[in-house]
Amino acid sequence: MRRATPLVPVVAALLVLTACGSEQSGTRQGGAGEAAGPASGAPVTDAPVDGVRITSVTIPSPSPSPKRSYSVQAERLPGDSGISAAYEVTNGGTEALTYEILFHFTTDSGASMANREVTVRDVRPGATARGTVELGVLQRGASAVTRVKVGRVTKVPAAEAPPAPGDCPEGGVRVTVDDGDAAMGLRVVGLHLENCGTSPYSLDGYPELTLLDDGLKPVDGVTVVHGSGGISTGTRFDEPPRPLTLKPGEKAVSGLMWRNTTQFGEPVNVPYVRVRAKAGAALVTVTPHLDLGTTGKLAVRAWAPAPEETDRKMPRT
Structure with missing residues (x-):
């Protein structure tokens, strides 16, 4: 359902992240509430979904929209769409949480052309983690993607979350x-x-x-x-x-x-x-x-x- 080819950066002004990379190809995630630079481009005004909201969308296009950020297209991998979204995760609870977030890449009418899933680990209470999710290669014949939406959000206590790939819990x-x-x-x-x-x-x-x-x-x-x-x-x-x-x-x-x-x-x-x-x-x-x-x-x-x-x-x- 899920893995996307990593995107060659579209412009140097893309969101600067301060935390470690994400577990899935085609995504980057913020750390446990570490500080991060502001998202580039015009803000997206959609309401948060369970503490997760998209802050900007990058779609290489000559036709700007007031709710999305647009960038000059740089050289990319063959077939790469150049489409990505910056997001932030805010933990309004009282314990550290690990989030699994499903993003929908859709047309203007809301039809989903692709889904990408991101895991954001160990977000502390009251903290905000930031990252980007990248579409990568769009399936042949798919309609043009113009929007990115937060779909399903699940969150579990960080101490009970399955380990990251390659990590071994204390109990072995x-x-x-x-x-x-x-x-x-x-x-x-x-x-x-x-x-x-x-x-x-x-x-x-x-x-x-x-x-x-x-x-x-x-x-x-x-x-x-x-x-x-x-x-x-x-x-x-x-x-x-x-x-x-x-x-x-x-x-x-x-x-x-x-x-x-x-x-x-x-x-x-x-x-x-x-x-x-x-x-x-x-x-x-x-x-x-x-x-x-x-x-x-x-x-x-x-x-x-x-x-x-x-x-x-x-x-x-």
């Missing part, structure tokens, strides 16, 4: 969630665990889950079942749990499965899931955005060796 275990898969109303999202520490790590059973709403409060009325729970056959969710010991560098996988069927009642959406790999393990809050419909059921798979670990340990013939 990295837990992340993938983008998932969907077919005919069946949804499956993978949970991934890597022993990034220096000591063996043991698992035996299922991850512990707490489903959370938009306010990070527990969701009522949803049953978490071990195994497939009859949601779908032919999956690996009904494989029984067995003890695992992961050596440093080894990985395990679990998963979530549900149907988004909607019948009688109010559909349930679960943006956040708080995960413990096992009893007593550190909390990690992931954002799989579960559209559970009215089924009231979520299946969880037992931890199992990741496919690459199984392949590695198969005897050679």
Whole structure:
């Protein structure tokens, strides 16, 4: 859904950032509320979305608009659109937060031509982090992009956020969630665990889950079942749990499965899931955005060796 080719700077007057680079190609992010220079160009006046707002948009074009900044087009990578947006994230809460932000690159009519996702980590209470998000290469045949909008914003306590790529938490275990898969109303999202520490790590059973709403409060009325729970056959969710010991560098996988069927009642959406790999393990809050419909059921798979670990340990013939 996501990666964009990094943009060669359009002009030297683009926003100056004071923090480290972002985790995703095609984006740059501000740090934990560090000071930054003012955004270049005419301001964008759209209201903030959960503390996130776009401050300026750069679109190489000879036709200026009062709500966007425009720049002289410099040499760029082949196919690069030259379109980017400066944004800022303000934490109005009382604890440090990590934000995941989905940006929509749209036409004047509001049709989305591309989406880009940015992670902004460790924004302190009352602080503002600034960065830019770049469109990069626009898909062939797409209509002209003239606007950039803030779409979905999710935020979790910084201490519970999944680690940045390449980082290993203090406990030596990295837990992340993938983008998932969907077919005919069946949804499956993978949970991934890597022993990034220096000591063996043991698992035996299922991850512990707490489903959370938009306010990070527990969701009522949803049953978490071990195994497939009859949601779908032919999956690996009904494989029984067995003890695992992961050596440093080894990985395990679990998963979530549900149907988004909607019948009688109010559909349930679960943006956040708080995960413990096992009893007593550190909390990690992931954002799989579960559209559970009215089924009231979520299946969880037992931890199992990741496919690459199984392949590695198969005897050679």
